[in-house]
Amino acid sequence: MANDTDYDLIIVGGGMVGASLACALANQPLRIAIIEAVPYKSSKQPSYDDRAIALSFGTRRIFDGMGLWPGIAKHTTAIKRIHVSDQGRFGFARLDNQQENVDALGYVITARDLGKALVDQLDQLTNLTLLSPAKLTDLKLGRDHATAMIERDGKSEAITASLIVAADGGNSAVRQQLDIRTTDHDYNQTAIVANITTEYPHQHVAYERFTKYGPLALLPMDDNRCSLVWTHDPNESERILGLSDEEFLKELQPCFGKRLGNFLKTGKRSSYPLKLVKAQEQVRNRLALIGNAAHTLHPIAGQGFNLGLRDVATLAQIVSDASQQNSDIGNLDILEDYAQWRTRDHRQVIGFTNTLVSTFSNQFPPLALARNVGLLATDIVPPLKHTIAK
Numbered sequence: 001m002a003n004d005t006d007y008d009l010i011i012v013g014g015g016m017v018g019a020s021l022a023c024a025l026a027n028q029p030l031r032i033a034i035i036e037a038v039p040y041k042s043s044k045q046p047s048y049d050d051r052a053i054a055l056s057f058g059t060r061r062i063f064d065g066m067g068l069w070p071g072i073a074k075h076t077t078a079i080k081r082i083h084v085s086d087q088g089r090f091g092f093a094r095l096d097n098q099q100e101n102v103d104a105l106g107y108v109i110t111a112r113d114l115g116k117a118l119v120d121q122l123d124q125l126t127n128l129t130l131l132s133p134a135k136l137t138d139l140k141l142g143r144d145h146a147t148a149m150i151e152r153d154g155k156s157e158a159i160t161a162s163l164i165v166a167a168d169g170g171n172s173a174v175r176q177q178l179d180i181r182t183t184d185h186d187y188n189q190t191a192i193v194a195n196i197t198t199e200y201p202h203q204h205v206a207y208e209r210f211t212k213y214g215p216l217a218l219l220p221m222d223d224n225r226c227s228l229v230w231t232h233d234p235n236e237s238e239r240i241l242g243l244s245d246e247e248f249l250k251e252l253q254p255c256f257g258k259r260l261g262n263f264l265k266t267g268k269r270s271s272y273p274l275k276l277v278k279a280q281e282q283v284r285n286r287l288a289l290i291g292n293a294a295h296t297l298h299p300i301a302g303q304g305f306n307l308g309l310r311d312v313a314t315l316a317q318i319v320s321d322a323s324q325q326n327s328d329i330g331n332l333d334i335l336e337d338y339a340q341w342r343t344r345d346h347r348q349v350i351g352f353t354n355t356l357v358s359t360f361s362n363q364f365p366p367l368a369l370a371r372n373v374g375l376l377a378t379d380i381v382p383p384l385k386h387t388i389a390k
Helices: 017-026 056-063 069-073 111-122 173-177 234-241 243-257 304-324 332-358 365-379 382-389
Strands: 007-012 032-035 052-056 076-077 081-086 092-096 105-112 128-131 135-141 146-152 155-166 182-198 205-208 215-222 225-232 264-265 270-279 286-290
Touching: 007 173, 017 032, 017 111, 017 304, 052 056, 052 304, 056 069, 056 092, 056 304, 069 111, 076 215, 105 111, 105 215, 111 135, 135 155, 135 173, 135 215, 135 365, 155 173, 155 264, 173 286, 182 234, 182 243, 205 243, 215 243, 225 243, 270 332, 304 332
Parallel strands: 007 032, 007 155, 032 128, 081 205, 155 286
Antiparallel strands: 052 105, 076 105, 081 092, 135 146, 146 155, 182 225, 182 264, 182 270, 205 215, 215 225
16 A cells, blocks of 8 residues: 555545544554544534434444444433324334344434544554544545645645545535536425423334335434434425414324423424435545445435444444555555445335335325335334344
8 A cells, every 4th residue: 555645534524424434444554634624522523413313223333333333322212212203194003123023223312412422542553643624625536646735824835645535415525526427316205303291201212104205203302302204295384483382283183193291391493404415436546435435325214323333343344454465555456346335225215215205105095005004014013123123
């Protein structure tokens, strides 16, 4: 591996996915840099706000392998059961951690707490340089190395590396600068997110309820709060955000029902449009895309970050193996192994997510009847239930 570059690997984006990759490579003899536009440890880091993140059991295993799970676990709320229903119809399905022989079906943590656990680990890495705040202004992928132009402290500078990893989110500057095209699908839906306090304790149950506008999810959190993701008509989002807290809860209540009693309190509300964005290229010579820079999903199944962390785990393994063999970690042949390993997972999760959205957002009566029968079948047929849970 060449040593005539400033770094072996440069990660563009210091959010949860980019930070996780740096942590995953902590024990490798690699010189790593992170370029992050937001000041380090700033509360304005968009990846580290109060939104809830659903972590799958597989994600727990990845973090455990990285030695991070003990620090993360203390901030999580376990999902013991999942209840799925269709508003105004008879269908429902239930998943239970005991039936699946796992400690939990998943875990909920705020992005802020997860970000803090990752940043605490970054502070201990001796092979990491944080370039923050710094803005990527240009990127050139050469045959033997890549050159990133950054601006910080009012000055422009060039830094080189064997490999550039784009972890800079759904509006990836790396994608734009390299003219990497995407396949986009607008779901014509908006997600309204908030934290809700309920009358009855959630008892570690996550709820997914399908309404005429789309899915409504409530995930269990600490202090008897639930994280709300309410899919709605984009034309209604501004009106809903403008409601008083009391009016908002009054409108939300009949969509969910009274399984948790009355909604008592809501935190700050925000919204974002829902669309699928998939990069048409996962790798180039000297470049790999991970996380939302490679794929942005509908939140219906809570798989976005989990899919991105599997990108991290795979790329870290590929890079580690290449480094140990003294191979060029930015060589296209090596990076194509990463792309090949990830293609099937990407395709399956995106396909599963799109199927859920199209099936449960359609109010056509025969389809509504079929999906409710399907929910009941899931609830009473153990092999089908195990497959969905997995």
